Amino acid sequence: MFIVFYHVPFTKTISMANIENQIFSSYQRNPDLYDEIYDKQGKVKEIYQKLFEIYGEHTISDYVNLNSKAKSSFFNQGITFQVYGDNDVQEKIFPFDLFPRIIDHKEWDIIERGSIQRSKALNLFLWDIYHDKKILKDKIVPLELITSSANYLDQMNGINPPGGIYNHISGIDIIKHNDGKYYVLEDNIRCPSGVSYVICNRTALKKALFGVFNHYQTHSVTNYAENLLDLLESVKPKGVDVPNVVVITPGMYNSAFYEHSYLAKTMGVELVEGRDLFVENDFVYMKTIKGPEKVDVIYRRIDDQFIDPLEFRPDSALGVPGLFAAYKKGNVTLANAPGTGVADDKAVYTYMPQIIKYYLDEEPILNNVHTYHCSRPDELKYVLEHIHELVIKPVDEAGGYGISIGNKLTKAEIEKVKVEIKENPRKYVAQPIMSLSVHPTYIDETESFEQRHVDLRTYTVMGKDKEFVLKGGLTRVALKRGNLIVNSSQGGGSKDTWVLKK
Amino acid sequence: MPNQYKITYSTENTYENWVNNAYWQFLIIPMENNTQHHIDVEFSNSLFAVNDFSINGYGFKTIRVHPKKKFKKINFEAQFSFIKDHIDPFNFPLDINDSLAYKEIKELTFKINFEAFLRSTVLTKLPNDLDSIFHFNLSNTIFENLQELNKWTFNNFQFKAGVTKVDSKLTDIISTKQGVCQDFTHLFCAIARQNGIPTRYVSGYLNQAHGLLGDSQMHAWAECYIPQIGWKGFDPTNNVLANTNHIKVCHGKDYNDCSPLRGIIYSHGKNKTTHTVKVHSQEQ
Amino acid sequence: MLARVANNLFWMGRYIERSEHVARYLNVNYFSSLDAPNIKSQDRQFVLRSMLFMLGDPEEDESKFLKEQDVLYSIGLDPNNPFSIISTVKLARENANSARDLISTELYEAINKFYHFVLNYPKEVFVKNGLHDFTSNIAEMTAILRGKIRGTLLHDSVYAIIMMGVNIERATQITRMINSKYNDALLSQGSHGDKFSKSFEWTTLLKCAESYDMMRRFYKKTPTSITTLEFLILNPNCPRSVMNSLNQVNEHVRMLNPEKRYNNDSTAFLIGRVRAEYEFKYVEEIEKDIKSFIEDILDSLVQISNKVDEEFFSY
CATH class of the missing domain: 3.30.1490.270 (Dna Ligase; domain 1)
Incomplete structure (x- = not known):
């Protein structure tokens, strides 16, 4: 028999109707903003009620305590990024907010279907503009849009990537406008980052407030790596039985190095740098303690221009000389494929509804900002x-x-x-002008919860004839009051994001 | 009469300090096409490193070399022998519908199909002030205009080695009126493209036996796509159409797509590189 | 495993081990000098010089007066001194960082905590009265790291590489300590009727190697030059001895290369050869010419390290 110790307050269920909710007592709502947890009448929305009660039993000082513990756990685990100052290098953690965002299954269903739809349409678009260019000839998208793009790679013309996939991994940035609808702001199909924080946020929240999970049926986010590996293996080069997958990183000084090592570790594959690989006879090998070992699929976290100094930027020491030739020959898969950047240009974004319609003959599930x-x-x-x-x-x-x-x-x-x-x-x-929805976020300076703008990045992985959307995603918070920019380099934080089961 | 060609390409590289790591990629093998065939390649390097034959991003044959030990000196030597068919550059149909040709180059599908060779690149960017450059006369045929452009480039610019570099911009060339084959070709490409003619930069060898001008290394000329005729070679350095003496290696948007040798050398200090190309032909 | 990453793991092991030995050498020398039985050994200048000597950064100018706080800062927390503890710990973490996907989260977290502890240790406290706290924390944290290495990693090639680094470094550091204490024993002899063979420095040396108690238990006598050297060099059961370290290196290289075939060009062959030499040695042979022994063993350890590099880390 197991004895389970509970931290009692978290599991106690008291109706909060007439108990003062300390933690939110000073929360101020701006009626012009779309608040994720309060409705227009100022009532807490149903899915947040339980969470609101549980958090409400805490005092601000309890919360501060938990928050700082969570932070030091991030710090000790080295989940940090580096800030280069005048004389020294400082390590910082991404600010993390313990109050999670909840998305119910109905809304999630829209987001998930919409993300897949966009990823698929972008993939077909990429195939087309690197082959017959029908969409240009049919005058749906103007020619200048493609050819004026610095991310269009002539070398990709006519190449058939294994499994027909270009954007294996897509990160789609979505916001909720004050009309309550979701809008896509940006499609990231080069090297979208941040997925490791989704998992770290969940881990941290589970450690700090495990009791809350007893009240919500939340989808797990820890299955990302296994799905990613599965889908990367599905786009292996022809003639390979069990593919050897690696993750390539620019190195430990890259701001996303933690993520690269996290993904390699959880997929159980090697994390390599350019200098660990070499190309011979148009095959790619890595240098191991037991000699060369062939590599078949490369999840690359290096930008196009840096992957092969003999083909692209010659001053780059990050890549692998001859890699593109091996790719062109079909002996290795690169994920994402080179040249995907052309499709996530701002100008292409504006044509997304037409692109979806053209290739899939469907109406866009997620709105584009007009x-x-x-x-x-x-x-x-x-x-x-x-x-x-x-x-x-x-x-x-x-x-x-x-x-x-x-x-x-x-x-x-x-x-x-x-x-x-x-x-x-x-x-x-x-x-x-879009108004991003707001979510109660703990603010250190005022020691209270305040409204802050949030967005959501979803992660879609596409393989040969299958796809996967991580049921969660990264909710980013603009920590400065009134700020609409949620980028981590601009003082943004993040929240755990729960997708509820039916 | 077809020509039997033999080309020797050799380069010697010496470095002041040890080179611990290096990669080279040669883009020097004559391409196989309908006038160049039976190509035989011999390639060697003085360090006996593996010569890795491959194909680059634009589909042309390359040789990559990556020595596994440190060195201060390395030589490369290549020998190509092949057959080049006799080319009569004026052998194309004369009954061309000219207005149709001018119409075709304005069509979207045409522009899409030839987009890469209509695009202006860093090395083929014309200055804003276009007064001093060649203008097409639309009452002449496209072919005639291109011939005139060839002649204009030849007459207005002086062949002089050493005044320009591989990355010289057109503005400089237009103002100094001097340069070498790459510069004239870039200028030719830029003006032809400006007039809607898909034009590609060609890198290759030149048989100088018949008094043609080159600098005993690799030569450059241009190829234009003319509706109803196809791709035609123009050599503005010599004011001739590409012929049996022009041996093509590859083509691209500009020199950057075609540079015969790309190298990444991990060393410091001075280095010296010399190239020599010998072209020998024999009529069969 | 990638050759580059193996190299990083090897050096991670070496730097962890190195930081511990340097820290302990500081601690033991400083505190045992405070009530040492002879004037020379009590002399602060003597102790500070010994510390610098062991670190491989000796002060050549005999007339120079060394300031205690400067020397302690330089060895402990000076980021610009490549031999300092802080530099060593930084390198240990940097090497761990690039092999992060191969080591356990637990081990990485422990290294990271170790790094932040050293990085954030207040300089003023350290040079004034933090020496004991700082160095004993390092000893404890490295013990935790060793525990995490053994207890949370798969005992495969990753483990073997780290352990080879740890043990080659241990043998090296023990030899360096022997070297500097031998030097101290020479310098301090006669100052108080102290003979070289019975010098107080041998006790200090054993304490630096955390082997004093075990040694007393084994010999039941006051340490002399000969018993100390025998214990720290030749006794395979002393966990800090050169012999024990060589045995461990030998064991771990066989995990990487289990091949039994005769190959006199392999790392395993070289290690076996060095090990065999010390397995059947009389301590008297060493004591006769300690200087040559030290040079020989350090040279052999460098050769082993180079061979490891050549066989496993370069391609």
């Missing part, structure tokens, strides 16, 4: 009349440069933007 192309006269007219409620983006600038947010502009600035757009309408697109 995009107005200033190159089209009627849309230009709308944009010029509605600048105050739009975000204006140059099509060819990356990294957030040149973006104007309409409701933050003065009258004079709006006029200036208008002139710029009129001068060169082809250069601009416009989108409605």
Whole structure:
């Protein structure tokens, strides 16, 4: 017989109706924002009620205590990224919030189907633009969009990747707008990162507050690695029986090194650097203590331009000379395939509804943020009349440069933007200003819960004739008040994300 | 009459300090096509490292070498022998519908199919000020215009080795009016593409026996796709059409796609590299 | 296993072991000097010089006055001194980092904690009154690491490589300690009627190797040069002895290369050969010429390490 010790408060079930909920007592709701746990009337939504009660039994100091324990556990496990200062290197953990986000099975079903739909459509799009280019010839997507992209690789023309898969791993960034609907903000199909944090967040939450899991039927997230390995093995090169899979990393100084080592470890495969591999006779080998060993599938976490200095950037020491030739010959699989970056360009994003329709003959399951192309006269007219409620983006600038947010502009600035757009309408697109939903997040400075904007990155893995979406995903939090940018490099944190079973 | 060719390519590389690790990729083997065949390749290096024959991202034959021990000096020597058929560059149909050709190059499908060779690259980017460069005369045929362009490049630019580098920009070449075959070819490609003609940079060898101009290393010329005719070679360095004396190795958007030798050398200090190419032909 | 990663694991083992020996040498020498029976051994300058000597960074200028706090900082926490404990621990962790997917989470976490402990140890506390706390924590944390290595890793090639690193380093460090204590015994003799063979330094040496109690139990006599050397070099049952370390290296190289075929170019052959030499040696042969012995054994250990490198880490 097992004796299970419970930390009593977590399992006690008391109706919270008239007990003061300390932890949320100072929580302030802005009625203009879509709050994930409170409805419009200020009532806690049903799926959050239990969680709200359980957390409510804690005092802020209990919570602070748990929070700091969770943090030190991240730190000791070395789940950190490095910040380079003037004189020294500091290790930081990604801020982690112990109050989880919950997604019920109905909403999840939409997200999951929508993620798969997008990944599949992008895969077909990539096949097409590296083969017959029908979508261009049918004038669905303009030719310039592809050829002006720095991520279009001429060398990929005519190559048939094993299993027909380009974007084996896709990370799709989704938000909930204040209309309560999900919208996709971005498709990441180069080397989307962050999945290890999904699993670490869950582990940390389980350690800190294991009792809460007794009340929710939550899908596990620890099966990511096994599914990833399974799908990577399914795209093995022709003629290989049991493929040898490896993960290639730029090295331990890369900010995502923890993730690379985590994935290699949990898949039980080697984590290699470029210098551990070599190519001979168009086959790839790794250098082991027992001599060379053939490698068949490479999950690469190195950007296209760095994978092979003889084919791409010659100044790169990260890659493997001759790797592309081995790939072209079909002797090794690269996941994701080189050249996928062309499909996650901002400009291609705006055509996603048409791309989905063209290849799958389906309506998009997940909404795209509507995009107005200033190159089209009627849309230009709308944009010029509605600048105050739009975000204006140059099509060819990356990294957030040149973006104007309409409701933050003065009258004079709006006029200036208008002139710029009129001068060169082809250069601009416009989108409605999206309002990301908010989630109660513990804030150190005020020692209380506050509303913070969140998004969600889902992870879709595609193999030969099968696909998998991790039931969870990474909820990222913009920790600065009012900030809409949830990037980790911009002071973002993350939350455990629960997908409930039926 | 077909020609029996023998080409020797040799390069010697010396380094001030030990080289602990190095990779080379040679893109120097004459390609097999409908005028070049029975290609026989011999390749050796002085360190007896493995010569790894492969195919690069654009589908051309390469040789990769990666010595497994450190060195200060390495020589490579290649010998190619093959048959080159006699080429009459003017052997193409004369009954071309010119307005149809001009129409075709404006069509989207045409632009998509030849997109890579219509694109402007770093090395084929024209300056904004286009006054001083050659302009097509649309009352002439595409072929005539390209011939004129060939002649214009030849007449206006002086062959001079050492004034430009492999990564020289067109703006510099246009202002100095000097350069070598790569520069003239880049300029030719840029202007032809500007006029909607798919044009590719060709790297190869030149048989200089008949007084053609080159610099005893690899030669460069251009190939244009003309509707109803197909790909045609133009050598602006010599103001001729590519013929039996032009032995093609590969083509691409510009020099960067075709550089005959790519190397990654892990060493420091000075190094010296010399190349020699000898082309020997014999009419059969 | 990747050759590069094997190399990292090997050095991870070496650096963990090295940090422990240096820490213990600091601790034992410093504290036993405080009430040493002769003036020379009590002399702070003498002790500080001995520490630098053992570290391989001796102060050549005999007239120079060494400041205690500077020397302690330099050996313990100076990140710019490549021989310091902090540098060694950093390297141990860096090597562990790049082999992170191969070692257990438990081992990695322990190394990481170890690293953060050393990195965050306040410098002022250390040089003033933290020496004991710092060094004994290092001894304890390395003991934990050894436990995690043995208890949480699969006893396969990963384990064998780490253990080879640990044991080659242990033999090296023990030999270095013998070297510097031999040097100290020479310097301190006669100052208080102390003879070389009965020097107080032999007791200190045994304590540095955490072998004093065992040695007393085995010989039941005050340590002399000959019994100390016999115990620390030749006795295979002393866990810190050179012999024991060589036996362990021998055992672990056979896990990597179980081949029985005659191959005089293999690491296993070389280790076997060195081991055989010390297995059947009289301590008197060593005592006659300690200097040559030290040079020989250090040279053999370097050769073994190079051979490991050549056979397993280079391709």
